[in-house]
Amino acid sequence: MNIIYYTDQVYLHGGLERVLANKLNYFSKNTNFKLHVITFQQLNKAPCYKINDKVTFHDLGIHYNRDISFLHPSNIKLAPKHYSRLKAKINEIKPDVIVVCNYEFGFYFIPLIAKKSINIKEYHSSGHFNYKARLENKNVVKKYIYKISDYFETKYDYLVLLTSDEQKYYKSNNTVIIPNAIQETTLKTAKLTNKKVISAGRIAPVKGFEYLIFAWEIVVKDCPEWTLNIFGDGDPKYVAQLKKQIKTLNLENNIFLKGATKTLESEMLDSSIYVMSSLTECFPMVLLEAMGCGLPILSFDCPNGPRHIIKHNEDGILVEYLNIKQLAKNLIELMKDPTKLKSLGYHAKNNMGRLTEEKIMPQWLKLFKKETLN
Template sequence: MNARRARGARPRSTKNVHILLLHAYGMGGTIRTVLNLAGYLARDHDVEIVSLTRTNEEPFFEMPPGVRVRFLDDRMVPRGRFAEFLARRPSRLVPEEEKAYLNMSLLTDLRLARYLRSLRGGVVIGTRPAFNLAMGLLAPPEVLTIGQEHVTLESHGPELQAQIKRRYGRLDAFTTLTKADLKEYTKALKGNPPKRLLRIPNAIPDLAGEVSSLEEKVVVGIGRIVWAKGFDRLVNAWKTVAVTHPDWVLRIYGGGTPEREEKLQNRIDEAGLSDKIVLMGPTPEIGVELSKSSIYAVSSRYEGFGMTILEAMSKGVPVVSFNCPHGPKEIITHEQDGLLIRSKKAAELAAGICRLIEDEELRRKLGASALRTAADYDMEVIGAQWEALLADLDERRPLPDCSLGTPV
């Protein structure tokens, strides 16, 4: 079927761009950065965000102007009996190890497959393995395919990695967020690489709020309340901070399941820190909250990139972060625009936080340098890299060999 379509296909074009998301109306770093990219590309392209599901009436983040949104499984409207039957059957398109597996079903499999097969040219961008694998299997030959990795190769299970190695070679391009992950993918896909394999980091979205004065006695943590974000370690660190600096407060922004939120709150209460650590819940205006803070603390066990680090830097807020894989050490230059904690111990994180609390001159020096670092991740800078990739993939231009070093 693909061979017949290829013979009669029109020349491939990058005018129309389709971006696959799990749930465009949800909250999270991937959604925010994808919307940011979609808004930029909409200047010169016809951009459509294709959301696999819809579970909320209204979007958590504002939709960018000029960008259409399509839902393949709109759960806010009644389904027919046959659709309900399919929705109760497990997905057959992706392995159970894919973190989106529980959000998928036989119904979403069929609707995603139907959508991909319906495309008549343009570019489709996948934002997670489930979509990248489906694109490699189902996208017609006249469609340009670009896969994205928003976490890391090593965070995926063995079965999922095996499918990645088999199918990602069918993609026209694949992008990682970090140099470290680019090296891992280059090694893993050595025998079956996509036409272009490169790193394009996330860009900082426009955030409300001014540059921080660094005068508020507030430290901020941001992220989903999950094990990977290490908020249990941040609570342990704050036990030390609260003893020597009882007038400072820690605010944690982000949501999680009721069970995880309750577990974290219980940990805070048991530590006697109920008046020192506040779970603020999610907010769409994190820039405003960062502008009212003086230090950003990252307690993650691992990061796919570290978008919130850049968001803090864009408000001139210095970062104290565990040197976890993969993002922090690629973004933060130790002692220049933040502090990297080599140890995994909460006591060492506490020491870094205390150091910035006690040394205002250092805090301000790191904050000023952080602003300059953030400028390298402006949407104009990162958007230009995406435009260059789309130009490379246009059939009228030759495709360069896979490169580990361009662009970085």
């Protein structure tokens, strides 16, 4: 079976890239699939996560300006070249299945190009804010664009969503729920004795790190010996904003922006709490990885993902959405209660068994064969 995964790039650290690498490595090890990754803007860079050598990579070399909308005229003029190169590559590979990982011109091109393959669109983020924008939208042009997107969604064999909460955002009846899977959890477990809290992810406003920094201003008054390490890279303007906020609040000795790391598991094992302050998430891999290391989780109860992973007061704590004072209070309580800290961490690691690749990946195999999921 010939399988294509289509995305923009695989050189940046992120949840989508991590999930894709895990899937490719699983299929490389457990099937005889011929696996291909088509990117359009890889920029001659190596994948950020290790991917099995059996996977063949193809880059279309389309250099969009990612600082502006894909619908900006300077980007739209590149679309015909994108279409022709993508069509030629698909015709060359002759795939049985195409999985579209992101959302740009290729989302519209592939149902037009690949009519003989099983076409699957997988969503890695929540449709919450897009749904709200649709409800509030009064722009005629945007309404037309929404209708076009809805139409093309019906042209896919399956839309794969991460949680059941997401189904209400889609009008077509081809949705399937498959959560992200975690590879076998590390045999190591965090000792939970270091006074370190960790957070990680793409440094972008949707991750809500400014809320976490404001909460930490409260935390240090009660627990000044604890530090917060934030790992990841991203929007330079947002990074500068966070650095300025940390300096203004005199937290330079308490909060550290560490940048991206290839040793995130080691950093987690060296920490005692994982905290997430995102405005929205769907099924964040970083939570699964942190729980796999035996870290208790504190997360805003944001739409729509953490509540599908965290069992409140069993393996983590769901904090009222965007409530900074409550986030700080829960952090302080956990820092001062080592018994609860260790109990949450124990259950966090134990509960990840329900989301292993052995449990989740067979669902993908059924889709590739067009079998009905139970």
